[in-house]
Amino acid sequence: MKAVGLTRYLPIDDPASLQDLELPDPGVPKGADLLVRIQAVSVNPVDTKQRAAREGEEIPARVLGYDASGTVEAVGPDVTAFAPGDEVFYAGDVTRPGSNAEWHWVDERLVGRKPTTLDFTEAAALPLTxxxxxxxxxxxxxxxxxxxxxxxxxxxxxxxxxxxxxxxxxxxxxxxxxxxxxxxxxxxxxxxxxxxxxxxxxxxxxxxxxxxxxxxxxxxxxxxxxxxxxxxxxxxxxxxxxxxxxxxxxxxxxxxxxxxxxxxxxxxxxEFMFARARFRTPDMIEQHRILSRVASLVDAGALRSTAHTSLGTINAAHLREAHRLLEGGGVIGKLVLSGW
Ligand SMILES: NC(=O)c1ccc[n+]([C@@H]2O[C@H](COP(=O)([O-])OP(=O)(O)OC[C@H]3O[C@@H](n4cnc5c(N)ncnc54)[C@H](OP(=O)(O)O)[C@@H]3O)[C@@H](O)[C@H]2O)c1
Structure with missing residues (x-):
């Protein structure tokens, strides 16, 4: 599958700071995981903080990315709330491989059904924030x-x-x-x-x-x-x-x-948005509930997407541009990318 990741922690103006990768397909999901086909992502300051220049090497390459929207392809044996074909949005778990990949595993307790009135790009802007x-x-x-x-x-x-x-x-x-x-x-x-x-x-x-x-x-x-x-x-x-x-x-x-x-x-x-996933708190499912409520509010016209700038398809050059803009500190609303 296509993915974007890093092997070294480099300044964002270095073309090797984020690279286009071809990774093995993830395979069948286990436990409470969904296998999601990623349609769109948005980029947050946490992506840049995770990528920030420092010592260290990642072998295999590390895939970043948290905010995502996509379609459920397969479900693990313990999944109860979702089925293949469901359209979803989520921010996931900072301790696991990220969503800048064609397919992604995520625990169903962190996932909401995508608002039906938003396309994948508009929906990907919302979850983490x-x-x-x-x-x-x-x-x-x-x-x-x-x-x-x-x-x-x-x-x-x-x-x-x-x-x-x-x-x-x-x-x-x-x-x-x-x-x-x-x-x-x-x-x-x-x-x-x-x-x-x-x-x-x-x-x-x-x-x-x-x-x-x-x-x-x-x-x-x-x-x-x-x-x-x-x-x-x-x-x-x-x-x-x-x-x-x-x-x-x-x-x-x-x-x-x-x-x-x-x-x-x-x-x-x-507030630390990843606390529930990182510490696997007993109330992790709250994030599923919040995102489901938010989807209903969006569909009722009470909340709107915060997508502001679309940077094109999901690839290393466009993600480097997103990181560069975020590191500049002047981003308005959300930066979104969609398709491969
Ligand atoms: N703890 C958590 O769970 C959590 C979750 C999400 C984000 N965060 C953190 O929260 C921060 C904000 O995230 P974000 O996604 O909203 O960032 P963002 O989208 O990059 O924020 C950009 C905005 O920040 C404003 N800004 C820049 N410098 C400022 C300053 N000195 N004082 C006030 N406003 C300033 C800019 O407004 P102007 O252009 O008008 O100056 C710009 O519109 C980041 O550090 C991020 O890592 C933490």
Whole structure:
């Protein structure tokens, strides 16, 4: 089968950093695995972090890639929820071979049925980021998706135009929040508004002044989706007493978790989308449930795909371009690739 992978960890401008490969077909799936014929993928910063230049060699080659959509070709003996022919989308498991391959094994508990109103490319944009945002908002934080219970509350999204921000804005709006997103360019600010942000402010300018200009002295919830260290102090200042901060990016240094976080009783919540798969937690099937719910919401018109730029077919040159763009830090929405 065709695949794209690496044998050495090289800078992305080196053509050998990601290579076109011909690998043996994967064979019959075992246990709770599905064998999926990959139709489309999207690329995330985690792909670039896994590929980042360092010592080490992979023999056989290592295949990366997490977000995927495709068609179930065969199922393992323990599979109960899927059958051959089902169209699916998922983000998979960072500890297993990736989805940048024509065929891929994935545990059915991590998989959802693809929204019927999206094509494979639009669907591949969603899983990793929607799982991140959903788990963070509604499973790590004590927030509620249904019933608009957060009407009257304000949620700040740092990095609103990124992959996670684009879907977090949509989920928070649905939950009733007034959403303030940050973006530093006209194009990324416009995209945040398209995703449903009520207000957009610039993360390169001081945040408190911009919020005050909107009549907002504080925010109830802040999602720091860009740089944990850089916004730590200002979010401590901006968060309301008993508010919540959500984090998804590894900090570079130690964080001072005392005042003002302590005196305001601010909840600090970490999300790592691969935690359930990596530690094989007993509730792994939650990701199947979340993706199934998201597919219904998309088909009902309540959520939309965050696909922004299609880079063409799935091959090494196009994946290197995706990694290069992501490493530049200015991607809007999701980068998607489809077909072989
Ligand atoms: N823990 C988890 O489970 C998990 C899951 C997914 C992602 N992540 C991590 O979360 C981060 C974001 O992921 P993503 O997929 O959303 O990335 P992304 O799509 O590459 O984000 C790009 C966006 O980030 C914004 N940005 C760049 N520098 C910024 C800064 N200093 N402050 C605020 N915004 C900034 C840019 O906005 P402008 O162009 O407007 O400046 C751009 O639109 C990555 O580090 C990723 O590895 C973690």
């Amino acid at each position: 929607v799982l991140t945002a959903w788990e963070l908002l509604f499973q790590r934080m004590p927030l509620h998706f249904d019933g608009r219970r957060h009407a009257g509350q304000t949620l700040l999204v740092i990095g609103g135009a990124g992959g996670v921000g684009s879907i977090a804005i949509q989920l928070a709006r649905h939950a009733g929040f007034t959403v303030v997103a940050t973006a530093s360019r006209d194009a990324s600010a416009e995209w945040c508004r398209r995703m449903g942000a009520d207000h957009v402010i610039d993360h390169h300018q001081p945040l408190p002044e911009q919020l005050h200009a909107l009549g907002l002295a504080q925010v109830d919830v802040a999602l720091n989706l860009a740089d944990t260290d850089r916004y730590w102090d200002v979010l401590g200042e901006l968060l309301a007493p008993q508010g919540h901060v959500g984090l998804i990016v590894e900090p570079r240094g130690a964080l001072r978790i005392g005042d003002p976080y302590k005196s305001k009783c601010i909840g600090i919540h970490w």
